[in-house]
Amino acid sequence: MKLYSVKLLLESTVIPNDNSSKTFEETIVLLRASGQDDIETQIRDHFVNLTYENAVGGQTTWSFVTILDVFELVDHFDEDVDFKEVYSRFLPFDKPMTASEVIELYSLDK
Template identity: 65%
Template sequence: MKIYSVKILLESIVVPNPNGGKTFEETIRLVKAFTKEELEQKVRNYFVDETYENALGGQTTWRFVTILDIFELIDDFAGDIDFKEVYSRFLPFEQLITANEVIELYSLAK
């Protein structure tokens, strides 16, 4: 089984959205899989929509947008490393913006 570093983009959907802004999260996770195809399916199955009540009494949903990059690691790790987060940053915007615009603006797919 191989170990991959997977860069993922998540999107926050807030209803109602009184500020009119948008937040995305770029995160890098370690994932074990035999092939890239298995890896991609495993990521899609892991990142299902997660909805919760926010501080304003509305609903916030975190949604998987896309896999930005996949890198196979050559190191071996002891223990369970599946979906361990090694990097994350939030990308808040004061206006509505699409995932494709964020990817282009921050060169996330490179």
């Protein structure tokens, strides 16, 4: 199996959302996989919707949106590195945004 760096986009949905805000998260994780199909399968199995009660008594759900980039690493690591996060940033907005708008606005797919 090869080691990959996988850049993902996650989306937060808040209910109720009185101020129409929207938050996305761009994150990079490490993953051992046999190839592209295996990467997508593992990502979809790992990043299932996560819903929890938020600070104001509503519900927040984080959902997987898309794989933005995949890069094969040439370094060798002996320990388990699957889904170790190596980078993350939140992208909050004061208005409704779609994942496509965020990807284009921040050139996340480049």
